[in-house]
Amino acid sequence: MGWGTLYGVGLGPGDAELLTLRAFRVLSQVPVIFYPACGGREGGFALDILQRAFECVPMLGADGSPARGDAIHERCRPLSTSMPRGADAERPHWTAAAEIVADVLRSGQDAAFITEGDPLLYSTFIHLQTALAERCPEARVEIIPGVSSITAAAARTAFPLAIGDERIAVLPATYDPDALERLLDTFDSVVLLKVSRVLDRVLTILERRGWLANAVFVERCGTPGERIVTDVASLRGQRVDYFSLLLVRK
Amino acid sequence: MGWGTLYGVGLGPGDAELLTLRAFRVLSQVPVIFYPACGGREGGFALDILQRAFECVPMLGADGSPARGDAIHERCRPLSTSMPRGADAERPHWTAAAEIVADVLRSGQDAAFITEGDPLLYSTFIHLQTALAERCPEARVEIIPGVSSITAAAARTAFPLAIGDERIAVLPATYDPDALERLLDTFDSVVLLKVSRVLDRVLTILERRGWLANAVFVERCGTPGERIVTDVASLRGQRVDYFSLLLVRK
Numbered sequence: 001m002g003w004g005t006l007y008g009v010g011l012g013p014g015d016a017e018l019l020t021l022r023a024f025r026v027l028s029q030v031p032v033i034f035y036p037a038c039g040g041r042e043g044g045f046a047l048d049i050l051q052r053a054f055e056c057v058p059m060l061g062a063d064g065s066p067a068r069g070d071a072i073h074e075r076c077r078p079l080s081t082s083m084p085r086g087a088d089a090e091r092p093h094w095t096a097a098a099e100i101v102a103d104v105l106r107s108g109q110d111a112a113f114i115t116e117g118d119p120l121l122y123s124t125f126i127h128l129q130t131a132l133a134e135r136c137p138e139a140r141v142e143i144i145p146g147v148s149s150i151t152a153a154a155a156r157t158a159f160p161l162a163i164g165d166e167r168i169a170v171l172p173a174t175y176d177p178d179a180l181e182r183l184l185d186t187f188d189s190v191v192l193l194k195v196s197r198v199l200d201r202v203l204t205i206l207e208r209r210g211w212l213a214n215a216v217f218v219e220r221c222g223t224p225g226e227r228i229v230t231d232v233a234s235l236r237g238q239r240v241d242y243f244s245l246l247l248v249r250k
Numbered sequence: 251m252g253w254g255t256l257y258g259v260g261l262g263p264g265d266a267e268l269l270t271l272r273a274f275r276v277l278s279q280v281p282v283i284f285y286p287a288c289g290g291r292e293g294g295f296a297l298d299i300l301q302r303a304f305e306c307v308p309m310l311g312a313d314g315s316p317a318r319g320d321a322i323h324e325r326c327r328p329l330s331t332s333m334p335r336g337a338d339a340e341r342p343h344w345t346a347a348a349e350i351v352a353d354v355l356r357s358g359q360d361a362a363f364i365t366e367g368d369p370l371l372y373s374t375f376i377h378l379q380t381a382l383a384e385r386c387p388e389a390r391v392e393i394i395p396g397v398s399s400i401t402a403a404a405a406r407t408a409f410p411l412a413i414g415d416e417r418i419a420v421l422p423a424t425y426d427p428d429a430l431e432r433l434l435d436t437f438d439s440v441v442l443l444k445v446s447r448v449l450d451r452v453l454t455i456l457e458r459r460g461w462l463a464n465a466v467f468v469e470r471c472g473t474p475g476e477r478i479v480t481d482v483a484s485l486r487g488q489r490v491d492y493f494s495l496l497l498v499r500k
Binding site for chain 2: 018021146161168170183186
């Protein structure tokens with residue numbers, strides 16, 4: 001029997017209706033769905049999005065009967081994506097996860113690995129894909145792109161990411177705020193991801209350059225806990241969620 | 251009677267199955283769907299994606315009956331998004347388009363404006379939204395984000411856009427190739443959109459810096475005319491489509 005296919009499925013930023021039709025179809029059909037589980041915690045954000053999608057959508061399943069949330073649940077398996085305590089390299093850990101996935105594929109069954117957002121944009125799927133390619137180059141992988149938290153946050157705030165010939169930079173939180181200032185001179189829009197750790201320093205730069213008025217803050221986009229702040233100066237000194245981003249235009 | 255809502259709907263990059271569940275639901279329900287039509291040409295890329303989506307998806311419509319492609323077609327209207335010959339400013343043109351949309355909303359009906367990719371990422375929807383807000387601030391607008399050609403091209407080529415704390419730049423074709431070289435020193439991934447006009451000069455830079463091996467070229471992503479080229483040096487001197495992009499990592 002030939003190998004099954006691994007589907008890397010992007011579920012979008014958190015709003016269950018932002019799954020794509022393909023993600024929904026594939027997840028209706030595959031016999032095994034791996035979801036990223038951190039440490040000893042059951043569940044997780046991706047599994048939560050998946051369950052909400054299958055609860056809320058009146059769509060026909062592959063066999064013509066309605067797809068149901070409880071049927072999905074029976075096919076889900078946690079795959080640990082957190083590093084063992086004290087580990088100083090990711091590779092051995094991902095090799096073990098890839099071996100678990102490979103066991104399913106080797107039996108001829110297809111499997112999916114679900115991830116919030118997009119599988120190739122700041123996602124753990126990239127590590128799984130790399131480890132699987134190293135150990136089992138014969139395994140076929142198909143990636144289903146997802147709506148990113150970037151375009152979803154822009155949609156919620158009607159924020160133009162790019163018009164005409166404009167340039168966009170996307171940066172996570174660990175950049176140097178001085179480098180950020182130089183980037184804002186070069187780019188028309190800058191998206192700052194996971195901004196929580198450096199928020200006050202970023203706000204100081206935006207204020208000094210007169211860019212505060214065009215900035216928008218979005219926390220936990222598309223989830224029940226979503227928060228949108230257009231008066232971003234009011235965020236100074238606040239504790240914000242890890243899943244937060246700042247959209248900035250000059 | 252109150253005003254209707256305008257939905258700005260991103261259809262994704264061209265593959266009909268990459269519509270989101272929300273895009274599909276809203277487009278199943280709204281009485282009027284405006285599609286961007288250039289010049290005297292009927293149809294267009296966004297309308298083509300829409301029709302393929304409603305032909306291929308076995309999904310229930312809002313009233314419980316299957317949504318059908320021909321039913322969608324009866325609700326579609328072209329909205330000219332090309333500038334009149336000789337016009338030197340976009341504003342009057344978009345004001346006229348906004349007035350056509352406003353007439354529908356004013357009657358209490360909802361409407362959608364469809365666009366390939368995402369409505370806020372290099373899309374004409376931004377101009378319509380601006381013109382409508384100026385003329386009819388009472389009109390409610392809701393934006394449905396879409397999968398961008400960037401994440402879709404990455405998915406087709408298993409190209410990691412960003413891992414961990416990496417930085418991404420997105421640039422259209424009109425940048426200065428020397429500036430590009432400096433950006434490639436600052437960013438981990440660079441996405442070059444509409445690369446057709448400057449392809450040879452970009453290839454020269456990538457070759458000189460030893461970055462050719464990690465670059466991937468994707469033309470008309472997700473359409474029947476899709477082309478993927480991993481040996482990007484072979485593209486030198488070729489004519490490539492306007493809807494082409496280059497994914498570059500160091």
